[in-house]
Amino acid sequence: MRQYFTFMLLALFLASVSSLDAQKKSYFSPDDIDVPYKKFVLNNGLTLIVHEDHKAPIAAVNVWYHVGSKNEKPGKSGFAHLFEHLMFNGSENYNDDYFQVIERIGGTDVNGTTNNDRTNYFQNVPVGALDQVLFLESDRMGHLLGAIDQEVLDEQRGVVQNEKRQGENQPYGKQWDLITKAMFPPGHPYSWTVIGEMDDLNAASLEDVQEWFKTYYGPANAVVVIAGDVDTEDIYKRVVKYFGDIPSGPALARPEVNIPVRTSDTRQSYQDRVPEARINIVWNVPQWGSKDLEMLNLATNVLSSGKNSRFYKRLVYDDQIASNANAFTWEKELASNFIIQANVKPGKTVEEVEAALLEELAKFLKEGPTEAELHRVKEQYFSGVIKGLERIGGFGGKSDLLAQFEVYGSSPEYSKEVLQWIADATPKEVQMAAQKWLGTGKHTLICTPFPEYSTVDSDVDRSKGLPQMEESASVKFPDLERATLKNGMEVILARRPGIPTMVMRMMFDAGYASDQFAKPGTASLAMNMMDEGTKSKTALEINEELQMLGASLSAGSDLDASSVTLNTLKPTLEPSLDLMADVILNPSFPAEDFDRLKNQTMVQIQREKSQPIAMALRVMPKFLYGDGHAYSQPMTGSGYEQTVQSMTREDMMKFHDTWIRPNNAKLMIVGDIEMSELLPMLEKRFSGWGKGKIPKKNIAEVKDSNKGKLYLMDRPESEQSVIIGGYLVDPYGKLDEIGRETAMNVLGGEFTSRINMNLREDKHWAYGASAFVMQGKGERPLLAYAPVQTDKTKESVQEIMKEFEMFVGDKPITEAEFEKTTGNAILQMPGQWETNNAVMGSLTNQIKYGLEDNYYQTYGNKIKNLKLNDVQTLSEKLVRPGDMAYFVVGDKEKILPGLKELGLEIIFVDADGNPIPQSKAKP
Structure with a gap:
């Protein structure tokens, strides 16, 4: 249960396209995105939305209450979030921990979150457990107050205060509080944070609990979304059965859109225990669901999403003055924020990074995005949405999106208008929105190191406790098919008909443990370098092509293995596989990119040495395993500053030549494809790949010497x-x-x-x-x-x-x-x-x-x-x-x-x- 920022259109987009044909071709469009649903409004004002998805015998139950921290009163900050915690402690007719019963009935992805504008509660459950979940959700909607006493309030107050401490204990943890107070004047509904102030939390009383519940937790202020292996009419009857007798709650006055106008620029500096200086440049911009905000979202992705983005290419790749540079929006119902954020690379100054950010922004405001840039970010956005349609629940799942558009936009249909805005957006529209909102009024924050409702009669006898759970349908892991390529590489296929997503992973028996034969940190850095360029393509060209294909490619290591993973869609599998094979077989480890990533790794190590959890994980293996063991390196895999500093390109090439071999690899595929269709593709791309001699890692038994x-x-x-x-x-x-x-x-x-x-x-x-x-x-x-x-x-x-x-x-x-x-x-x-x-x-x-x-x-x-x-x-x-x-x-x-x-x-x-x-x- 944590503070949750909804960045609806913020995705980690990649680079733009060089091919004129690729620029013109659109693989995806709003027509490819459809989440059919049926909407009901019960007599007591409760909104119900049902979406049927029969691919797995589960259902997502997502309940949104249209209340967040903006509805709090001055001096009572943090109460919306505190109340969210109280909702998990039991209700009058099931006075026990909510997590325990959901675990017991097989629930997953169970959580609750609070932001400025809404509070939501969600879980995925076997369809046979729907009656139990509907009983629980309706009982805490209609029958909660009798289960909350002073002991329960004090207990959850302590939990929330520790959550606040934990958030503020992280590097840069105080920035959101400072941004909030700088951008919104006293009295504005957004002028305090969701987590609240310690004094306000201490002052929360049982009377506050009762008032909050009676005011905001009625059916007329709630939306219930149920998505999954269900029948719509059956769900409607069940929801009426469990929720229909709950009184609607009072009529509510809702705050109007209120975008504070700032007529001058302001600056603020603070110190924190962080490894790098951080710059935040913030503007107030329009509210969620406005066309201008969607244009600004497109602008953020042109500026900072992917290696071809303007900020990344200028500050991280070319000038190498920042370890990262991002732009994103913090979307809210009454007003949003446009935020540019960059971490200053050690040895560089805040002034030069800030100047470069503002210079690139000024160019963007003057020229706008190119057609190719805008086309690229649209393609990646739509492919990302399509991939997201696999999930019915959790953050960003179908039930979450249906609830979001109903609560904020009055109907899920509003999503179609937003999608069409994005599809139809022109460079001029994006430029005009940016010019309109990203002018005077910015705040720079520098962090340096240190209708008539009625009820229906109910036949639910709540004194009998939870309804009996229905038997759940069985679930089956896909059968595995195995084959061997001519070069001896094993292929394992798990075929899954359905949504045309494809996942391929080539796994090598290497990992951090292979650093036993090299400098600590080699496996991590070498795998991070794999997609930084091949003998025929630069890193920017690779990302450019992936972007246009709606695909993503990643490489990395864990303790025992290193792997390259491709996520793509069936229609673009072959060209995506070409890129994957090129990255695996022909990495060039470009000198400039090696120096850049090596420096980024140095910064990462410094960051780890400032974060409490990472500090412990870095030193623990050294004492648990002792010298000479393959696992004795830092558990983060990043190595030590002195070992990374001494690394050369030759170390990267040696790692690749030693470990990246077909006789040390296993290729796994999950998706809607036949082995007979797959093998020719693989033979075509990997048949000429030669075997190698693979070292044997020392993972022998360790004699314990750390007791006490x-x-x-x-x-x-x-x-x-x-x-x-x-x-x-x-x-x-x-x-x-x-x-x-x-x-x-x-x-x-x-x-x-x-x-x-x-x-x-x-x-x-x-x-x-x-x-x-x-x-x-x-x-x-x-x-x-x-x-x-x-x-x-x-x-x-x-x-x-x-x-x-x-x-x-x-x-x-x-x-x-x-x-x-x-x-x-x-x-x-x-x-x-x-x-x-x-x-x-x-x-x-x-x-x-x-x-x-x-x-x-x-x-x-x-x-x-x-x-x-x-x-x-x-x-x-x-x-x-x-x-x-x-x-x-x-x-x-x-x-x-x-x-x-x-x-x-x-x-x-x-x-x-x-x-x-x-x-x-x-x-």
């Missing part, structure tokens, strides 16, 4: 302490992985897990806490993680210790916990493989770790066949509290006295894991 140690990294003035406890367990596949996952879910893997309920819900010391086992072909870390308020650091370590000890001591997994966790896993399966990318994620895991071909086909049966005794026995081997080493990042001056009371050996280390003698440690 606490590694402390000092971060002065840190608003929280980050605690990570860990030790090594068996490699992936050596344990019963489903039993392992079940045990860890109970201990720390779910919202309702023991550790999270302890530190978040009971103690209110953390916004969230967890425990999990990472993946790895060798021994892998079991970690407990908690970012906690500074004054509870010692106590939080003690609580983590206690939870681990009880788990294998006098409080093992109970029958109820076992049934809940395994039941959740089975019930969540219908939505687990909704998209091709989701299938690719599981397929990658299956192939990487050598799981049998029917692993996911029989996944549900494996869960059903688990026995509690087996999981308890496994837990005794898995959960070893005495082996735990702790890594703590926080303000040493404030937390060290308490940590000394734990009886652990405290070792002071810097952000690279180098020991610091206590006499030299920061005071």
Whole structure:
């Protein structure tokens, strides 16, 4: 439940097109986008929208209330968001945690969010659980107040305050508060942040809760969207049954559009613990759904989306004075903001970056976008929307978009008008909108390092509790087809008829672990360089062609593997595959791009060394694995400043020549294609690729030497302490992985897990806490993680210790916990493989770790066949509290006295894991 900015048209677009034919050809248009729906308005004013999508036996239930932080009163900021939290604590006829029951019935993507203008609650559930969800949603709409007392209010107030602390503890975390207060005058509905002020949160009372609920949470102020494997008329009857007896709520006065006029430019500077200076240049611009705002959205993408964009090409690629440069809109119902944001590259000045940004903007205002630029961003926008139609729920899914246009635009039909504006937009229209709004009145923020309603009779007997859950339809992971190319490369196909999206991933047995044979950080940097140019194409040309094809190509590494992934559509598969093959076979590692990315990696490392979580993840492997092990490098994969600084192009080419070989590769494909159609395409592009000799990585068993140690990294003035406890367990596949996952879910893997309920819900010391086992072909870390308020650091370590000890001591997994966790896993399966990318994620895991071909086909049966005794026995081997080493990042001056009371050996280390003698440690 976090503050959520809706950047409707902000996408990470790529570069423009050079071919005249490509400029003229449009692959996509508004006609390709259709989300059929039916809309009802109940007698009590509730709006219901139903969309049928029968590709998976799940349904998304999305409830939007037209109330956000703009409806708060001065002195009561943060209340809309606080109330959102209260909605998850139970209602009068189901007074229990909402997350727990949704987990129990197999729900996924369950959350609630608040922004300036609306509050929403959403979940995906098996269709058999619809009655239960409708009961729960209607009960908290119509029957909430009796379940909220002072204890519940105080509990959630503490959770929200920790959420605020966690957000402000991040680098640049204070910028949104400063921008908000600078752009909107006192008294304007947007002049305070969604998260609110601490004093206002402390002042919230039960009377405030009752007033807020009675005013804003009636059916006439709500929209319910249900999308999925449903029948429209049946859904209408069910919604009338559960919601029809709830009184409509009062008539509401809505704030009018109010775009503050700023007649002069202003500036503000502040310091934060950040690795780079950041520039934000902000204007007030029109509200959500206005044509001028859509033209400005197109302008942001021409300016900053992709390597051919004006800001990127000038500041990042050519002048190399910024590590990133972006433009985007922060869309809101009464007024929006146009924001230009850039991080200043170390060694460069704020003044030269700001001057370059304003110079490029001035050129844009004078000349407008070219036809080719505008065509490019339109194509990528429409292809992105089409790809998004795979998902029924979650952020940006079909139910979310239907609700958004109904609440803000009075009808989903309004989306068609917006899409047509985008399709018909001319360079002149975009230029005129930019000239109109991006003039005088900007604020520069510099951050430097330091009708008559009635009800119907209801036959719902709420005293009987939740309705019985209907049996869910079974779900099936695609069958795998295997083939081998003439050069020996394995091909694995998971065929999925339906929406014509295609995902291809070529995976190599390399990853960060291969840095054992090179300089730490090599695998990450080399894979990042793969699409920076080939022997026949520059990076800009590659991105140009991908943009026009509606495709995306990415390359990267994780601990054990490196991969190149292509996302495209069936009609553009062959030309997209040409680009993928060229990137894999013929990377040129251009010298200028290598220097640029190397410098960006240096900045990334500096950024990691300023972020509490990344600080711990960088140093942990060094102590868990020791010297000589393939996994002993920073867990982020970025390496060390000195190793990256010493890298050369030859290091990149050596990595490619060594590891990027067909006998070290597996090609996985998910999509609507036959193997007989696919193989000729692959042979044509990869048949001449030669094998190589692949080194063997050292992932041998490690002798533990960290028991009873606490590694402390000092971060002065840190608003929280980050605690990570860990030790090594068996490699992936050596344990019963489903039993392992079940045990860890109970201990720390779910919202309702023991550790999270302890530190978040009971103690209110953390916004969230967890425990999990990472993946790895060798021994892998079991970690407990908690970012906690500074004054509870010692106590939080003690609580983590206690939870681990009880788990294998006098409080093992109970029958109820076992049934809940395994039941959740089975019930969540219908939505687990909704998209091709989701299938690719599981397929990658299956192939990487050598799981049998029917692993996911029989996944549900494996869960059903688990026995509690087996999981308890496994837990005794898995959960070893005495082996735990702790890594703590926080303000040493404030937390060290308490940590000394734990009886652990405290070792002071810097952000690279180098020991610091206590006499030299920061005071």
